[in-house]
Amino acid sequence: MSVSQSAGRRAFASVAQFCATDSVSSNLKICLSLITEGAKRGSNMIFFPEASDYIASNKTQIAELAEPLSGSFMSAITKSAKENKVWLSIGIHEKTPDSPKPYNSNVLIDDSGEIVSVYRKLHLFKVSIENGPQLSENHHILEGLKICPPVQTPVGKLGLAICYDVRFPELASTLRDMGAHGITYPSVFTEKTGAAHWDVLMRARAIETQTYVYASAQIGNHNHKRSSYGNSMIVDPWGTVIARCPLDTNPCLSTAEINLDYLELVRSQLPVYNSKRLDIFNSS
Numbered sequence: 144m145s146v147s148q149s150a151g152r153r154a155f156a157s158v159a160q161f162c163a164t165d166s167v168s169s170n171l172k173i174c175l176s177l178i179t180e181g182a183k184r185g186s187n188m189i190f191f192p193e194a195s196d197y198i199a200s201n202k203t204q205i206a207e208l209a210e211p212l213s214g215s216f217m218s219a220i221t222k223s224a225k226e227n228k229v230w231l232s233i234g235i236h237e238k239t240p241d242s243p244k245p246y247n248s249n250v251l252i253d254d255s256g257e258i259v260s261v262y263r264k265l266h267l268f269k270v271s272i273e274n275g276p277q278l279s280e281n282h283h284i285l286e287g288l289k290i291c292p293p294v295q296t297p298v299g300k301l302g303l304a305i306c307y308d309v310r311f312p313e314l315a316s317t318l319r320d321m322g323a324h325g326i327t328y329p330s331v332f333t334e335k336t337g338a339a340h341w342d343v344l345m346r347a348r349a350i351e352t353q354t355y356v357y358a359s360a361q362i363g364n365h366n367h368k369r370s371s372y373g374n375s376m377i378v379d380p381w382g383t384v385i386a387r388c389p390l391d392t393n394p395c396l397s398t399a400e401i402n403l404d405y406l407e408l409v410r411s412q413l414p415v416y417n418s419k420r421l422d423i424f425n426s427s
């Protein structure tokens with residue numbers, strides 16, 4: 144357990160933003176330098192985007208490049224977490240014996256380099272917009288089957304989700320019911336849907352669940368077919384955006400203080416969870 148957690152109810156969190164390509168080694172280099180920089184800034188926890196290991200340039204690459212959690216990408220990441228004494232949440236493609244298709248996973252790593260939870264994306268993205276994005280994630284990703292219980296971290300109990308999951312408030316609401324103080328949505332949002340929905344969705348989840356939302360995202364052109372919206376940010380339980388990365392493609396971090404006393408204040412001043420009509424809606 145990190146010292147900051149025992150020392151009080153405040154900690155520093157950073158969200159990362161960069162543009163992954165199909166070069167796992169280049170993406171790894173970027174992640175490792177952001178971990179070092181985040182630790183230097185005093186972050187207790189750093190949140191990386193979805194698919195930080197790679198964004199494939201074609202369909203066959205998606206399965207070819209995927210590694211198990213014990214693979215070289217994750218080994219270097221967990222080693223760096225330990226060396227820099229920092230917690231991490233990072234999105235990767237997770238190869239398992241279950242299928243040739245990888246899972247789209249959000250991996251939580253503690254400051255001794257141990258993997259403490261692995262969430263596999265429940266809702267797979269499907270979109271078909273004329274002249275806009277056309278993606279069917281289920282063609283190349285295996286869907287997850289479980290909600291992971293929130294884990295105690297330096298920023299309080301953290302619930303894990305991924306990207307498109309943000310459109311399904313029942314996941315956020317369930318994580319809050321399970322005790323979450325924060326929810327992480329590592330993302331690769333499309334430019335079109337991001338411009339219209341990103342801030343509203345992330346802020347809505349923070350406001351309605353009264354939790355911190357860590358929305359780390361990729362930005363820019365990954366290849367000639369795909370580009371992403373960026374706007375990595377942290378939202379507090381009141382809905383205020385307290386950190387946001389600049390809108391250029393240089394790898395960067397944005398840092399904010401997380402304060403669980405403030406979270407309790409918001410929850411006590413506006414006790415929406417006491418107004419739930421569980422007699423009418425038998426599941427929240």
Ligand SMILES: O=C(O)CNC(=O)[C@H](CS)NC(=O)CCC(=O)C(=O)O
Binds near residue numbers: 193306337
């Ligand atoms: O393909 C990879 O390797 C990484 N994964 C993604 O980019 C995923 C699935 S295609 N993207 C999203 O879920 C975007 C959701 C979104 O943009 C929205 O909900 O509007």
